Amino acid sequence: MIEFSPKQKEIIRAPFDVTLEVNEGTPRSGKTTAGHFRFAYYLTVTPDENHLIVAYNQEQAYRLFVDGDGTGLIHIFGDLAKPKSDRLGDYLEVYTPTGIKKVYYKGGGKVDSVKAITGMSLGSVIFCEINLLHMNMIQECFRRTFAAKMRYHLADLNPPPPNHPVIKEVFEVQKTRWKHWTIQDNPIISEERKQEIYETLSKNPYLLQRDWYGKRVMPEGVIYGMFDMDKHILSTLLGEPYEMFFTADGGQGDATSVSCNIVTRYNGKFRLNRVANYYHSGSETGQVKAMSVYAREIKAFVNWCVEKFQMRYTEFFVDPACKSLREELHLIGIDTRPANNNAHDIKGSSKGIEVGIERAQNAITNEQFFLVENDKYDHYNFIKEVGMYSRDENGKPIDDFNHAMDEFRYSVNYFYKRYVL
Structure with a gap:
């Protein structure tokens, strides 16, 4: 009833x-x-x-x-x-x-x-x-x-x-x-x-107004508010491909997110293109999967990307905290390395995660980061998270709506150190 x-x-x-x-x-x-x-x-x-x-x-x-x-x-x-x-x-x-x-x-x-x-x-x-x-x-x-x-x-x-x-x-x-x-x-x-x-x-004024009172509010606390769905989403990959690599953030109750990234050179500038995303949340779907299951599904995702874009990948980075996911991936033949999670980064007055966030913000603002559409592993969850990932009243990033955002930051860290810095 x-x-x-x-x-x-x-x-x-x-x-x-x-x-x-x-x-x-x-x-x-x-x-x-x-x-x-x-x-x-x-x-x-x-x-x-x-x-x-x-x-x-x-x-x-x-x-x-x-x-x-x-x-x-x-x-x-x-x-x-x-x-x-x-x-x-x-x-x-x-x-x-x-x-x-x-x-x-x-x-x-x-x-x-x-x-x-x-x-x-x-x-x-x-x-x-x-x-x-x-x-x-x-x-x-x-x-x-x-x-x-x-x-x-x-x-x-x-x-x-x-x-x-x-x-x-x-x-x-x-x-x-x-x-x-x-x-x-x-x-x-x-x-x-x-x-x-x-x-x-109530820990975040923006989310309190939007998700409790149901008000239309400007996302001042949203970390990647400069992301524009019209400007930063492409229907095709542009430029000369240089490298394909993967980044991952994992969890069983929390979401597991893996992105396929292709670096291209277009109009004299290197670009980071997020071309596909595997994403599953146990808490959202009510279906908690074993890490071995995630590993098999991720391998299928990797194989799809290799076939789709006709490129060999060079690196597979995983959040250092996701040791069990790394072990399961190793068992099925995917070698991984710990992702740079900014734990030891210092740049000017920025420390730790803020260094990675600043790099990611610059990549979006400088038109060096784009989503590229595909038919199977789309960017729905990235788009949802990018509009929700925000700071608390003390200015600290809230540990929520951040699974795709974390591995996005890992991909930007690698891109910056290899192609920008």
Whole structure:
């Protein structure tokens, strides 16, 4: 038996009388669960056959809305829903009182994501974490529903910075019903759990305002706030390749993140290109893997990168603290070296980790660091972390949202000492 809050009930039962509905607010606020049941209700009444769920990548689209941690479409409809595929892609076939519906799920975070929906005619689109989607994909989705009999769009997101383009270019352009959500709107979170979350977030003023009060705030405390999704993400690798290497940060409960990096020379300047990322979090997925399993999956990742980019790698650096991961990698034939984690670095007034952070900030600012898109091991988790990794009220980097950020720093350390200094 699912218990809904008054706001969730209001959202689920609302009339379908606007072009776009936006649920914006904090994580763990119950907004996505409300979206699951809202969309399920819509599917039972719309005469349109084809619909779309779009997230940064296809895996996220399935996880966030088809599965939805137990409250997504496949659970709501039960035996009336079956995963299938056709020439247009993977979809969930749903039997409803108004006919069979096809709910496609696709990725929309890349520059060329729009190719996946060209020619499709849709009744509705669900935008998961709309602030992480490419604007071309968002706008094309609205065009794909022009001929719908019961046109509908639903978006959810955590509060973006107040100057994020999705606000002016999407929310303020459409006829929009906007709802603000906080953790107080989630009926299943206990007061004890709320207090625990508050105490964690209160260590950082930025995260407290964003993830507790649900406010749009400028990320002054975010360490890599100079990263620009338009400027620093490329669809292809540019320049003459010089070297491929890997860096890794690992843990079982925490996330394990491994990046493939290629150094190129472009317009007379060396660049560090992050071309692929293996990432798994035991705490986020609820699936804690043995280090031996991580090692096998990482080896498959390495082999994919070697084949994809037709390059041999020179180095594989691992956080010195991850001794068990290094040992498992050695057992399956991957030699590793301890990564430079800045433990002994001093540069001017900067010491330790701050030296690496400064180098990484300079690499981004000086246009010497880029993400390069690929079809399989994308940068979703890097992009999420880069927008969250921040400092506490004392100016110290918070030990959270930092697994991809740590191994990113290790890659920059190697790049700087070999190609810049």
